[in-house]
Amino acid sequence: MTTRNPFVAGNWKMNGDIVTNEHLFTALRAALERVSIAQVEVAICPPYPYLGQAGAWLNDTGIAWGAQNVAEAPNGALTGEVSVSMLLDLGCRWTIVGHSERRTLLGETDETVARKVSMCVGGGLGVIACVGESLDEREGGRTEAVLARQVAAIAPALREADPARVVLAYEPVWAIGTGRTASPEMAQQAHAFIRARLLEAGVGGASQMRIVYGGSVKPSNAVSLFEMPDVDGGLIGGASLVAEDFLNICRAAAVA
Numbered sequence: 025m026t027t028r029n030p031f032v033a034g035n036w037k038m039n040g041d042i043v044t045n046e047h048l049f050t051a052l053r054a055a056l057e058r059v060s061i062a063q064v065e066v067a068i069c070p071p072y073p074y075l076g077q078a079g080a081w082l083n084d085t086g087i088a089w090g091a092q093n094v095a096e097a098p099n100g101a102l103t104g105e106v107s108v109s110m111l112l113d114l115g116c117r118w119t120i121v122g123h124s125e126r127r128t129l130l131g132e133t134d135e136t137v138a139r140k141v142s143m144c145v146g147g148g149l150g151v152i153a154c155v156g157e158s159l160d161e162r163e164g165g166r167t168e169a170v171l172a173r174q175v176a177a178i179a180p181a182l183r184e185a186d187p188a189r190v191v192l193a194y195e196p197v198w199a200i201g202t203g204r205t206a207s208p209e210m211a212q213q214a215h216a217f218i219r220a221r222l223l224e225a226g227v228g229g230a231s232q233m234r235i236v237y238g239g240s241v242k243p244s245n246a247v248s249l250f251e252m253p254d255v256d257g258g259l260i261g262g263a264s265l266v267a268e269d270f271l272n273i274c275r276a277a278a279v280a
């Protein structure tokens with residue numbers, strides 16, 4: 025039996041400023057004193073400009089910090105991009121890649137996502153790789169085909185990866201920021217499918233890789249999702265902007 029420590033990451037998206045972040049970090053630290061999340065690996069992913077601020081506030085808390093995106097090249101003439109080594113320089117342990125907002129609104133393809141995953145694995149930065157189907161795809165019965173395609177694109181980059189530094193995030197697009205959550209059974213089915221596809225694609229470490237669920241996770245639905253055998257935690261958007269909610273979701277991961 026494989027044990028996978030639960031993993032919960034907060035995706036702040038393009039929210040915050042120095043002052044409101046400071047309030048959130050202060051509340052997070054205060055909540056951390058009341059909520060025991062010792063066995064859960066937790067990360068906060070603020071926008072790039074606030075990674076230094078995150079480091080200063082989270083340094084001694086056991087909570088890691090990470091980015092929401094990374095460049096697909098190591099360095100060079102790529103105005104506006106941020107590399108793996110720069111994120112490591114800022115103390116980041118993780119980055120999200122392939123979030124559906126970047127795929128649908130900013131034109132990221134499976135190939136782009138695969139190059140970013142490869143850059144992270146090669147550079148020693150933990151990667152939270154997002155996959156998930158749109159509402160049309162689910163309603164058209166294409167969920168597994170879409171997940172299979174997205175997983176096949178990144179699998180070659182994951183074959184040599186340290187499983188502890190790889191997290192897959194199953195995020196059905198129709199559940200992100202909508203208040204509509206996948207049922208625990210739907211999430212379990214998708215997660216088991218993703219794990220099976222990784223194994224079939226020769227990713228030997230897949231049974232040790234965390235597969236987390238994202239899409240309108242709240243303290244009220246977190247336990248039922250995290251209780252599923254292949255749901256190893258969550259990627260949290262809206263609820264990560266409220267310290268008490270985020271920590272309660274982490275606590276749900278600890279008890280589930």
Ligand code: PEP
Nearest residue numbers: 200201238239240261262
């Ligand atoms: C996300 O953006 O990754 C996400 C899961 O958002 P929310 O929790 O707000 O649905």
